[in-house]
Amino acid sequence: xxxxxxxxxxxxxxxxxxxxxxxxxxxxxxxxxxxxxxxxxxxxxxxxxxxxxxxxxxxxxxxxxxxxxxxxxxxxxxxxxxxxxxxxxxxxxxxxxxxxxxxxxxxxxxxxxxxxxxxxxxxxxxxxxxxxxxxxxxxxxxxxxxxxxxxxxxxxxxxxxxxxxxxxxxxxxxxxxxxxxxxxxxxxxxxxxxxxxxxxxxxxxxxxxxxxxxxxxxxxxxxxxxxxxxxxxxxxxxxxxxxxxxxxxxxxxxxxxxxxxxxxxxxxxxxxxxxxxxxxxxxxxxxxxxxxxxxxxxxxxxxxxxxxxxxxxxxxxxxxxxxxxxxxxxxxxxxxxxxxxxxxxxxxxxxxxxxxxxxxxxxxxxxxxxxxxxxxxxxxxxxxxxxxxxxxxxxxxxxxxxxxxxxxxxxxxxxxxxxxxxxxxxxxxxxxxxxxxxxxxxxxxxxxxxxxxxxxxxxxxxxxxxxxxxxxxxxxxxxxxxxxxxxxxxxxxxxxxxxxxxxxxxxxxxxxxxxxxxxxxxxxxxxxxxxxxxxxxxxxxxxxxxxxxxxxxxxxxxxxxxxxxxxxxxxxxxxxxxxxxxxxxxxxxxx
Amino acid sequence: xxxxxxxxxxxxxxxxxxxxxxxxxxxxxxxxxxxxxxxxxxxxxxxxxxxxxxxxxxxxxxxxxxxxxxxxxxxxxxxxxxxxxxxxxxxxxxxxxxxxxxxxxxxxxxxxxxxxxxxxxxxxxxxxxxxxxxxxxxxxxxxxxxxxxxxxxxxxxxxxxxxxxxxxxxxxxxxxxxxxxxxxxxxxxxxxxxxxx
Numbered sequence: 069x070x071x072x073x074x075x076x077x078x079x080x081x082x083x084x085x086x087x088x089x090x091x092x093x094x095x096x097x098x099x100x101x102x103x104x105x106x107x108x109x110x111x112x113x114x115x116x117x118x119x120x121x122x123x124x125x126x127x128x129x130x131x132x133x134x135x136x137x138x139x140x141x142x143x144x145x146x147x148x149x150x151x152x153x154x155x156x157x158x159x160x161x162x163x164x165x166x167x168x169x170x171x172x173x174x175x176x177x178x179x180x181x182x183x184x185x186x187x188x189x190x191x192x193x194x195x196x197x198x199x200x201x202x203x204x205x206x207x208x209x210x211x212x213x214x215x216x217x218x219x220x221x222x223x224x225x226x227x228x229x230x231x232x233x234x235x236x237x238x239x240x241x242x243x244x245x246x247x248x249x250x251x252x253x254x255x256x257x258x259x260x261x262x263x264x265x266x267x268x269x270x271x272x273x274x275x276x277x278x279x280x281x282x283x284x285x286x287x288x289x290x291x292x293x294x295x296x297x298x299x300x301x302x303x304x305x306x307x308x309x310x311x312x313x314x315x316x317x318x319x320x321x322x323x324x325x326x327x328x329x330x331x332x333x334x335x336x337x338x339x340x341x342x343x344x345x346x347x348x349x350x351x352x353x354x355x356x357x358x359x360x361x362x363x364x365x366x367x368x369x370x371x372x373x374x375x376x377x378x379x380x381x382x383x384x385x386x387x388x389x390x391x392x393x394x395x396x397x398x399x400x401x402x403x404x405x406x407x408x409x410x411x412x413x414x415x416x417x418x419x420x421x422x423x424x425x426x427x428x429x430x431x432x433x434x435x436x437x438x439x440x441x442x443x444x445x446x447x448x449x450x451x452x453x454x455x456x457x458x459x460x461x462x463x464x465x466x467x468x469x470x471x472x473x474x475x476x477x478x479x480x481x482x483x484x485x486x487x488x489x490x491x492x493x494x495x496x497x498x499x500x501x502x503x504x505x506x507x508x509x510x511x512x513x514x515x516x517x518x519x520x521x522x523x524x525x526x527x528x529x530x531x532x533x534x535x536x537x538x539x540x541x542x543x544x545x546x547x548x549x550x551x552x553x554x555x556x557x558x559x560x561x562x563x564x565x566x567x568x569x570x571x572x573x574x575x576x577x578x579x580x581x582x583x584x585x586x587x588x589x590x591x592x593x594x595x596x597x598x599x600x601x602x603x604x605x606x607x608x609x610x611x612x613x614x615x616x617x618x619x620x621x622x623x624x625x626x627x628x629x630x631x632x633x634x635x636x637x638x639x640x641x642x643x644x645x646x647x648x649x650x651x652x653x654x655x656x657x658x659x
Numbered sequence: 660x661x662x663x664x665x666x667x668x669x670x671x672x673x674x675x676x677x678x679x680x681x682x683x684x685x686x687x688x689x690x691x692x693x694x695x696x697x698x699x700x701x702x703x704x705x706x707x708x709x710x711x712x713x714x715x716x717x718x719x720x721x722x723x724x725x726x727x728x729x730x731x732x733x734x735x736x737x738x739x740x741x742x743x744x745x746x747x748x749x750x751x752x753x754x755x756x757x758x759x760x761x762x763x764x765x766x767x768x769x770x771x772x773x774x775x776x777x778x779x780x781x782x783x784x785x786x787x788x789x790x791x792x793x794x795x796x797x798x799x800x801x802x803x804x805x806x807x808x809x810x811x812x813x814x815x816x817x818x819x820x821x822x823x824x825x826x827x828x829x830x831x832x833x834x835x836x837x838x839x840x841x842x843x844x845x846x847x848x849x850x851x852x853x854x855x856x
Contacts, residue, residue, distance in 0.1 A: 076688055076698060181703065205699070205726075238726035239688060239700040315724040382729040404731035404749040409783040413746050414774035416675065416766040418711035454771045616770050621710050624765040628772055635765070637806065 074241035082206035084109035086213025091250035093140035096128035099523035100147030101182040102236040103175035125150035136170040138253040163272035165224035169217030179379035188353035202308035292327030303344025317385040422622040423640025425588035428562035443467030445488040465495030471510035490520035490528040517590040549583040556582035599641035608653035615645040667720035674739030679810035684715040690831035691719035699726040757788035758817040760796035808847035815851020
């Protein structure tokens with residue numbers, strides 16, 4: 069069998085491939101599901117491309133803009149909430165405009181598979197008045213990169229590539245190409261071009277509108293937008309992956325497929341809308357396209373029949389189909405429900421892994437009547453029972469600043485603010501400065517597992533390795549704390565419960581704010597067990613279930629009343645359970 | 660598969676983070692490519708990987724648009740854990756093939772006393788699936804020298820539901836598995852195939 073010439077790639081792999089083929093020279097980002105694998109895959113081409121994980125998305129965006137000013141093609145990657153952090157440089161860069169092609173690759177997460185909200189990044193594109201391309205699968209993701217760079221350079225505008233979880237993490241076949249010769253960096257000095265002081269910024273403001281008009285003309289003839297004429301009784305306008313779902317459910321309808329999502333091709337929409345009997349808009353998340361079509365004066369169906377909450381799906385469109393065709397009452401589609409026998413199945417939420425170094429700190433906090441303000445990362449899982457030791461979660465860095473607000477509001481209980489190591493460098497330091505300088509008394513904790521764990525183990529300024537694989541200076545969290553004015557700084561091994569509990573008690577007894585750094589590498593990254601695995605001697609076990617309260621997936625109680633046992637396939641040998649057992653029933657299994 | 664209009668084969672794979680669900684989906688996709696078909700797959704990353712339920716999906720056929728398999732349409736359900744098989748039973752179409760590795764992984768919700776692992780799970784599986792293969796893939800994999808190959812043993816058993824890919828499995832395994840594990844996985848696949856006979 070001859071293997072066909074296509075390759076199966078995820079959307080994120082295709083974005084990386086497309087950037088490389090288009091001659092990208094510099095790539096910046098901050099990890100965030102579902103965007104992370106773009107830079108990880110592009111890093112396989114580090115001989116051709118400069119790459120870095122920046123401390124946060126704002127820094128990444130600014131650095132990518134700088135590379136564009138120097139005249140080369142650059143990309144910046146992040147998840148949707150990362151764009152909030154990077155919004156400041158984006159809004160003004162829209163005025164200044166790109167030199168080398170600049171693509172902002174943003175991955176939205178409809179359905180909140182791995183995110184705290186499901187905001188729609190197209191709002192940001194419209195806000196910044198920049199075009200958005202929205203691929204439906206990996207092949208389009210690859211091809212849109214070259215198109216996007218050309219568009220960016222032709223109109224001196226940054227271009228957003230909007231991805232969603234299902235585009236980023238689905239695999240489909242792509243046709244690969246060769247790499248174009250990259251441009252060479254050569255910054256041309258021109259203050260009125262690059263400095264938006266009011267005198268020049270006002271002129272830039274006008275040019276944003278002129279550019280937008282030119283883009284509206286360009287999108288009318290763009291190959292990314294096309295009409296597939298079918299039955300004209302039903303016409304559907306679909307953006308991005310919505311097109312894929314529409315093709316499954318309405319194979320014979322007429323479809324206007326939009327790969328260039330904003331600004332919209334009004335003449336094309338007018339031609340299409342005027343030729344079909346019933347017009348339906350299908351888009352994921354917000355109803356941006358539908359609002360636009362309605363504002364053009366066309367009646368259409370969309371959000372009135374299909375919810376924008378959660379991700380789009382074929383079942384949602386099957387329901388839409390039934391609602392459109394009111395005469396067809398015989399075959400109403402209902403999404404098959406779980407079988408009756410599944411009604412009482414135990415839930416299986418994500419949990420802190422066996423051997424997770426974060427567990428010890430949360431267990432120690434359980435001994436005090438304190439409030440815990442958490443953050444974004446694996447440690448957010450400590451909110452669930454049996455640890456149940458997180459009271460708030462907001463955004464990257466919020467773990468420290470929210471603590472300060474609760475404390476300063478006059479709350480009687482002490483507050484413990486928590487961030488991870490990568491989060492500390494992302495935006496925890498400014499919150500810590502606030503607490504110290506404004507005389508807060510919250511205990512601040514950095515859970516340092518030496519990596520950005522939740523997104524799949526990326527380096528950060530504390531690890532000492534760059535995305536290019538080069539050793540560099542690892543920044544000390546403790547020294548940063550002291551430089552910010554922290555008078556008391558403790559470093560603990562979170563696998564030693566006594567040491568951890570002592571540090572927490574001392575910090576709470578200290579009248580001012582203080583910093584605790586719990587340090588142990590994530591065992592998923594080291595791929596080494598923490599120690600020899602443990603087992604429970606059932607003859608000594610009194611079923612007090614103290615070990616179960618650690619919330620370790622390796623400690624299993626198969627049914628109520630049975631004694632706990634340790635699953636040898638799962639145990640990572642962290643030894644916490646042995647430390648909490650008052651009866652000496654848990655011990656190391658010697659090899 | 661349902662007639663000439665829709666010739667797409669839908670497969671869903673379920674298990675618990677860390678069991679190797681993604682490798683199974685990759686091998687099926689590679690076999691389908693080798694058979695000259697269009698393929699789309701989907702997988703989960705991020706938070707769901709931390710010991711939670713994992714769902715992956717593969718669709719192959721002449722032309723595939725949606726990467727997601729929707730409820731009531733899967734031709735085959737491949738499950739590496741028994742509760743996860745039942746939890747996702749409604750994805751299978753009527754009469755579809757369910758291949759379940761008889762493994763039980765106790766969720767933390769059970770250990771902490773908040774929920775129960777059903778003692779009658781096997782009877783429930785028999786009620787939920789009219790076309791069911793339950794196999795002790797873990798034991799078979801242990802016998803071959805590596806418990807981690809239980810996923811490929813299960814795939815071997817499920818392969819009888821994918822006759823169009825029959826001559827492409829070896830090539831797909833060679834393509835997707837690192838060299839040092841290749842022979843083990845080929846033997847695991849073959850051993851799984853014996854179950855369904």
